[in-house]
Amino acid sequence: MIKIRELIRENCVVTDLEAADKLEAIRVMARFTCSIGGLDRAEEVTAKVLEREEEMSTGIGFGIAIPHARLTGIDRLYMAAARSAGGIEYDSLDGLAVNLIFMLVSPESIPTAHTEVLSALSRMLSYEEVRRGLSAADTAKEFADILAKAEEKYVEAQ
Numbered sequence: 001m002i003k004i005r006e007l008i009r010e011n012c013v014v015t016d017l018e019a020a021d022k023l024e025a026i027r028v029m030a031r032f033t034c035s036i037g038g039l040d041r042a043e044e045v046t047a048k049v050l051e052r053e054e055e056m057s058t059g060i061g062f063g064i065a066i067p068h069a070r071l072t073g074i075d076r077l078y079m080a081a082a083r084s085a086g087g088i089e090y091d092s093l094d095g096l097a098v099n100l101i102f103m104l105v106s107p108e109s110i111p112t113a114h115t116e117v118l119s120a121l122s123r124m125l126s127y128e129e130v131r132r133g134l135s136a137a138d139t140a141k142e143f144a145d146i147l148a149k150a151e152e153k154y155v156e157a158q
Contacts, residue, residue, distance in 0.1 A: 002113050004120055005148035007079035012036055013140035017082035017101065022090045026050065026067055029103040033080040045069050045105055059092025064125050068104040070114060077106040077113060081143065083135065100125070100134055124150040
């Protein structure tokens with residue numbers, strides 16, 4: 001199984017995301033996620049995420065959004081995380097603004113890995129102590145470390 005701590009390292013975290021709305025947040029996160037992996041496909045990622053958003057918001061509640069897309073022609077998963085101190089209106093399922101965004105871009109050829117990562121991330125973020133820790137993290141490194149510890153405690157220990 002793919003480890004979230006291998007996908008989200010310190011260089012994959014923005015601790016001060018500023019976006020006026022959901023669309024801008026998705027565009028910024030698509031550019032950032034693609035830049036991590038050297039992918040020149042941010043517009044395609046944005047379009048695919050927006051298609052997904054039309055079906056159902058990836059704002060899952062508790063101030064969290066997990067926008068995701070699957071692409072042809074890539075060979076691994078890419079993931080980035082961001083925190084917005086002020087919150088972003090995101091049409092979340094619970095109506096709350098989003099403070100934590102995790103974007104996942106994965107190959108169409110491995111849908112199981114895509115689903116496993118989304119499931120593991122959702123499980124970790126279901127714990128208030130994890131959400132609170134991520135919201136309070138002072139640095140990108142601390143943010144990534146909190147995720148790694150949560151994965152060990154709530155995903156691997158299960």
